[in-house]
Amino acid sequence: MEKRILGRTNLEISAIGFGGIPIQKVDKETAIELIKKAKEEGINFIDTAKIYGRSEELIGYGVEETGRENWILATKSPERDYDAMKKDIERSLELMKTDYIDLYQLHNVRTDDQYDKVMSEDGALKALKEAQKQGKIKHIGITSHDLGIIERALDDDIFSTIQFPYNPVETQASEIFDRAHKMDVGVIVMKPVAGGAIRNVDLSLRFILENSNISVVIPGMNEVKHIESNAAIGNNYKPLTDEERDIILGEAKELGTEFCRRCGYCAPCPQGIDIPVQFIVEGYYTRYDLKDWAKERYATFEHKANECVECGICETRCPYDLPIRKMLKRVHKNLG
CATH class of the missing domain: 3.20.20.100 (NADP-dependent oxidoreductase domain)
Incomplete structure (x- = not known):
């Protein structure tokens, strides 16, 4: 090794x-x-x-x-x-x-x-x-x-x-x-x-x-x-x-359209949603097969993805032009 x-x-x-x-x-x-x-x-x-x-x-x-x-x-x-x-x-x-x-x-x-x-x-x-x-x-x-x-x-x-x-x-x-x-x-x-x-x-x-x-x-x-x-x-x-x-770089490019890098530039959310953390926990649900654990973590959040009022401010800040509002809806569908 x-x-x-x-x-x-x-x-x-x-x-x-x-x-x-x-x-x-x-x-x-x-x-x-x-x-x-x-x-x-x-x-x-x-x-x-x-x-x-x-x-x-x-x-x-x-x-x-x-x-x-x-x-x-x-x-x-x-x-x-x-x-x-x-x-x-x-x-x-x-x-x-x-x-x-x-x-x-x-x-x-x-x-x-x-x-x-x-x-x-x-x-x-x-x-x-x-x-x-x-x-x-x-x-x-x-x-x-x-x-x-x-x-x-x-x-x-x-x-x-x-x-x-x-x-x-x-x-x-x-x-x-x-x-x-x-x-x-x-x-x-x-x-x-x-x-x-x-x-x-x-x-x-x-x-x-x-x-x-x-x-x-x-x-x-x-x-x-x-x-x-x-x-x-x-x-x-x-x-x-x-x-x-x-x-591998080609695969990385493919992931780039709707993949959160957790840079944090979208913050702060006016509704208090910690946007990157929503996507991190969803990843445990969709990729690590830790569905129950991810839902339990999500349930502890003070502000959840469904509290998004779709103001779109986060999307103007995202350097990767992610459709954050659409992605947050997906998060709550999976974890809510």
Whole structure:
């Protein structure tokens, strides 16, 4: 397996990591089998999160079975204040059956207000730093779908890693990744097949790994065949041929007509709808076969897609000219 250094953490990790979203769909025995297989294939990096259902728990069973020393574990919490983050750290340690977590990340910081909150005197970062001093976590990272937030994080230069979407459809983070690499900040790529929209998975993963600024890519896996095919990319990496590049970029072009890149330029919605998040959750429904989970998440939203009054302001801001009003109707039809 090709290994890369995760920035200033100096951790040597597999270029292909284990994305923990879909494992929540399997039972304990299958989860253990999957983690065992990942180890056999040379994968040593696992990324999960509090909000991924039973993912932390199921991964914990697999890690316990295969040996903690074989894994670099990353998880994340969406909490923004000190007390809530402190509780989540303890919860993650317990569920993942470990005394320490290699990388604990602030999960999906979406707005400047949220960023200011986590950085405040009683913010989540304080809890993470405290746990780091206690040896409960080794390194601190941040994830977002907003380039502006990642830019602020790099400006502050306190995070060991950043995590952001990147694939043949979504390459807007290329310059940010270059900056992060020069700052010795690890780069973790999520959404490597655009939430399941990209059909040519192997070509997409190879496209991503061509970028030397990227430390690891974390495709979601809940079947042995997924682990075998994804790990094979890292175990026998080959750059794309010109013909293969044309194929994957052609597919990316096709997806471009009604595909949300989550750039956030459509915001703010006058009705308070978080438009990109509506499409993210719909992707779990349509592409990851997490229908019940997606509907449950959608039900928690304060403002849902059906609250759109079709003012069209969002569409005037979208750099990709997406028919957002029509797409929001589809979201509510699927999830409402």
